[in-house]
Amino acid sequence: MLEILILLAGIAAVALVNWYFFMAPRTAVAAATSAAGRQEVTIRVEGGYTPSVIRAKRGKPLRLIFDRREKSPCSDEIVISEFGVRRFLKPFEKTVIDVTPAQAGAFEFTCGMSMLRGQIQVEG
Template sequence: MESPEILVTLVGLSLIAFVLWYFFFSTREAVSAVSSSSGVQEVDITVKGGYSPDVIEVEKGKPVQLHFYRDEEASCSEEVLFPDFGIRRELPAFQTTLIELLPQQAGRFEFTCGMGMLRGSLVVK
């Protein structure tokens, strides 16, 4: 191989490594749910190329309301799945969808888009 081919290969491998690190190994800051006067824990989540925030902390045994606002029309973000809670919801573009759940046990519960490309976590303490 010649020098330009080696350089292009190294740059490509570096970009692949960065993408893998960013999506699978980088640390994300957790956002704690805000409790309303009625004791319901609420979080607003924006869906646009991912979930923001994508790590949400809540307390065990208290009801949770997740407000998903889908700020795009990409097909991947058309629905959200919470497999551990048996929840699958359509997310209409440019609308807010309410998801209510009651976490009964502590742990980390993943949520994803229908294709599994967009990911987030609900951390129950």
């Protein structure tokens, strides 16, 4: 009986992890545009990226402010390959990364080990 309970608990844990990584609702947040025409969004870094999906417009400067609120080694680094970005994020500090999306598409950003994931959706 106990073995069955442990097995069920295991299955439930695996299902939860899968749900979290693949099916948890991801709300896209549009970067706000300043008077100067710069798009800007603050992303909280704590066990993941919030928001994890960012919408931006092509051809306009985009400022990503990573607000890291933890010191877990997992989120030490931010990688945005589309823009050639690999940066260290200091714990409990904000790190500003400026890019200009040159083309439309969906571009991932991840932690240094590709465990935490987010996406920049660039509209043409």
